[in-house]
Amino acid sequence: MATLLYITAHPHDHQTSFSMAVGQAFIESYRESHSGDEVVTLDLYKADIPHIDADVFSGWGKLRSGQDFGALSGEEKAKVARLGELTDQFVAADKYVFVTPMWNFSFPPVMKAYIDSICTAGKTFRYTEQGPVGLLTDKKALHIQARGGIYSEGPAAQMEMGHRYLGVIMQFFGIPSFDGLFVEGHNQFQDRAQQIKEDAMARARELARTF
Numbered sequence: 001m002a003t004l005l006y007i008t009a010h011p012h013d014h015q016t017s018f019s020m021a022v023g024q025a026f027i028e029s030y031r032e033s034h035s036g037d038e039v040v041t042l043d044l045y046k047a048d049i050p051h052i053d054a055d056v057f058s059g060w061g062k063l064r065s066g067q068d069f070g071a072l073s074g075e076e077k078a079k080v081a082r083l084g085e086l087t088d089q090f091v092a093a094d095k096y097v098f099v100t101p102m103w104n105f106s107f108p109p110v111m112k113a114y115i116d117s118i119c120t121a122g123k124t125f126r127y128t129e130q131g132p133v134g135l136l137t138d139k140k141a142l143h144i145q146a147r148g149g150i151y152s153e154g155p156a157a158q159m160e161m162g163h164r165y166l167g168v169i170m171q172f173f174g175i176p177s178f179d180g181l182f183v184e185g186h187n188q189f190q191d192r193a194q195q196i197k198e199d200a201m202a203r204a205r206e207l208a209r210t211f
Contacts, residue, residue: 003038005089005096006099007097008043026205027208042089049114052113056076059080063080091123095211096139096175106165107165111162119169142211144204145181148185149185181204
């Protein structure tokens with residue numbers, strides 16, 4: 001049995017969000033075709049995702065200096081412990097599906113906060129004399145992203161930063177398989193928006209069967 005971690009970063013649900021609608025189509029098809037697998041959902045807009053702030057740096061510093069966890073303040077304990085929980089949850093999964101819109105050429109800021117929380121030396125990567133090495137070499141990942149315009153080709157492709165950033169992070173973690181499923185052009189071509197969404201949902205259902 002494999003575990004799929006389904007990570008969403010959108011304030012809206014599948015009824016109003018194109019990316020969430022395609023994500024739901026994917027996960028429903030995945031559950032049907034992988035009935036023995038576990039699907040864990042992490043809604044970043046509802047989850048506690050600590051930012052890397054002064055409390056976190058202070059708590060980490062105390063632990064690195066050899067102090068016991070009990071020496072941390074209440075805020076330090078809560079944030080450091082939660083960051084550890086998020087990392088452990090990520091490492092324990094076998095497959096990842098990220099669902100985001102493209103906002104200002106990237107993704108919502110809560111996704112960056114989440115990525116910061118799981119970039120943990122000794123768990124998702126390690127340092128060596130040759131540089132950092134990813135530790136998640138037996139995983140696979142997918143990014144479902146809605147883009148109101150067309151960013152998969154032409155000069156606009158260089159403006160898209162969200163999917164490319166996630167690709168860099170997955171490579172950093174050593175994850176060998178990272179794909180993208182994009183819903184494009186529904187704002188640019190509003191008369192075709194519904195068909196664009198339906199086509200993407202069909203692709204998602206098909207992809208889920210072999211993911």
